[in-house]
Amino acid sequence: ILRGGRDLFPLLPAAFEGVKSVGVIGWGSQAPAQAQNLKDSLATAGSDISVTIGLREGSSSMSEAREQGFNEADGTLGEMYDVISKSDMVVLLISDAAQSKLYKEVFAAMKPGATLGLSHGFLLGYLDSIGESFPEDMDVILMAPKGMGPSVRRLYEQGKKTNGAGINSSFAVHQDKSGKATERALGWGIAVGAPFMFETTLRDEYKSDIYGERGILLGAVHAIVEGLYRRYKSQGMSAEDAFINSAESITGRITKEISTRGIKAVYTDMSADDKKIFEKAYSASYSPSKEILQECYDEVKCGNEIRSVIMQNERVMSGKGQVGKIDGTETWQVGERVRAARVDDKIPLNPFTAGVYVATMMAQIDVLLEGGHSFSEVINESVIEAVDSLAPYMHYKGVAFMVDNCSFTAKWGSRKWAPRFDYILDQLAYTAVDKGAAVDSGLIKAFTDHRVHGAVEECCKLRPSVDISVSAPTTTKEIVIQ
């Protein structure tokens, strides 16, 4: 784990040695934030490296890019292939589906020896799934901020005044043709405003990322809330209380506790009675959740999931699939009312909800560790991103809003996998609890003794000094989960 920060800006010209022009391609969630941060940081460092936005001909985002200070007149805005062909470093931030469609043209347009920058390993996953690879004559690097674009920009702006504000990133060097790929990846991360950077590989990143958003980052949260909302209602709670004890408890209490004190503290801080409830829920939920998580991981790893995403995108494009919303069901309608009347201090830490949620998070961690992922990546993608980046946003706008407005890959994936978690928890976990299944003391001990806790508690200390910003006006931009 490497430290970033504004005090390193003077090093940027050296990090980007050999790069005179950076082309940021796309204008989705990440591109506006990254382009503006890059531009500001390079200016602060006194560098004359140019940052240019490339968009497809006639893109409706042209005017937005102009409003943010990029324009054709000074050459900082242009047609994407033209920008690509003129850039020493191409930061490719178009959608996953667009990358899988246009990659050949993008590669062909790039200068020999240029650096390809990605903020997601999806393109490698796609190339893996069809047996292709990147052209050898380029650097391929990853710098993935663990948060949505608007937050990346807002925290960067706060970072100008408050030391340490920013969004952590992961980074990777997949091909190092120039011998300078590592410097460029780190320079890119520092320039975009990362306070800390976690090393990974491009392949591990796409596996853990696509898997994670289907799991505890988004899909599993959706599922746990739907299932527990139904359960609490059927046990006699009002609709509002059922939502408060499921969704609100996760996004407003449990994840905050994890963020500041670690995963284990959720349990150790409980009363003896609550601990018993937590233990029952944890014991019953861990294996069923892990079964779906393992399946999801295997599907991502073998290429099935990426093929599925591409096929779903083709169905949507051809009118055979919809991009419908989930937010019309009772659970999320009740959620709107609950948020409107929310008193933050009164949100309970429901021990049953905590048991199910923490069991699923631990199962997600175990699947990744068993899959050979590095500790820092596992914690970054399965814990920090969940509790510091996505949960606060879901708390602010609702789980359904997050699902309905994130990237295509994340949205469809979480909609695909959420029902699986919901059903298996209902069929195997909650039924076991209702039948009075005994607490699995071995599972509880494995939880409390788990080697992840020390590392997470260390990460709590590396926590950015400013909480993620969620007060941004809602845009129709897709929320990209990195």
Place this chain on the structure above:
Amino acid sequence: ILRGGRDLFPLLPAAFEGVKSVGVIGWGSQAPAQAQNLKDSLATAGSDISVTIGLREGSSSMSEAREQGFNEADGTLGEMYDVISKSDMVVLLISDAAQSKLYKEVFAAMKPGATLGLSHGFLLGYLDSIGESFPEDMDVILMAPKGMGPSVRRLYEQGKKTNGAGINSSFAVHQDKSGKATERALGWGIAVGAPFMFETTLRDEYKSDIYGERGILLGAVHAIVEGLYRRYKSQGMSAEDAFINSAESITGRITKEISTRGIKAVYTDMSADDKKIFEKAYSASYSPSKEILQECYDEVKCGNEIRSVIMQNERVMSGKGQVGKIDGTETWQVGERVRAARVDDKIPLNPFTAGVYVATMMAQIDVLLEGGHSFSEVINESVIEAVDSLAPYMHYKGVAFMVDNCSFTAKWGSRKWAPRFDYILDQLAYTAVDKGAAVDSGLIKAFTDHRVHGAVEECCKLRPSVDISVSAPTTTKEIVIQ
């Protein structure tokens, strides 16, 4: 569509010309029924072709096979590879997972020029998914009874007295090395007791079969019942009434109406008020159901689904996946009580349930027709098997019992896809109805004008004269959906 029947038994020796020994490999759901029927039919025809059971060394099924009259002493029971190597025709009825693991050894053990008989195209699907194919030096044929093994045997026995009793089959010739493959496939079907036989291809069979059991045959029924049970309860029905108006209405009324009078009659026989309710439910459900069905079809076609089944089997074998049951949830527990107190004549034809179910069946038909499947196959796999074979069994034992006790491929597939149907109907269909969405008169007209109805009504006339037998004592054998 070809006619079978006992009156054709005298033709069996000619159909099996060149075959002196048939080896039936396995002792699951299909093998006992097919082996006994084959043996009885050949004896009736005065043929001396032997029927021998092949099982793996030490199989616990040996004693059951002996009880049914197969034994080592007269050479009609033996070790599987030994039996395979001595048979002119090998009827391979081991599980999908076993086929995918042992196919190389099976092929290697077969006599040159022998005929491989399958009752499911899964093995071809698996070979397709890994880029392999059958050895050229063999016939490969399919004969797939559209019902579970015990029903195949029981109706055959009834057929000895009642003309026309039996289970329809589909058949296919995939490789015809001997020039006699078609005769052998038809002879096999007649000998096992098919009153009618539907021609297909091995590839179309596995696609429509794996797809169908995830859809209206099983997975979608599970989903529709879970979703409507919740919905009716939330609208104020008692738990029992909610189950009667969802599960019981489908398995006890709607499918019987389709079986005897056709799909359209479900709608045209309704009162004007019920028609309005049906139209709303149909309009809202058709597209969401079709979206999941199209996805499922594409996943099967591209090989993803078969890879997933194999991976899940490996997880179960290695202890990373469970074979848990679904029958513990409230819906199915209530169902047990409802069945115990059932009065068949009082089961209502709920028009909303009918709208959702029929819309899903029509969507399933449309996806297959758009995929180029033959009319006879579409009707056989999506209508006749659903309403004449599986629905009566589910009515007798419950939907959950069927899911929990069918073949691994079907069980896991229906558990995988059911939650998807449930969520999308909840999110897109029922919410639309509740918001007062208008009836889509174009969709209703497409339904009433659909070219499938005439064909289904013709099939109602070809209906076996004896209803499927569901009074068999429950065994722990897997129920194999063909």
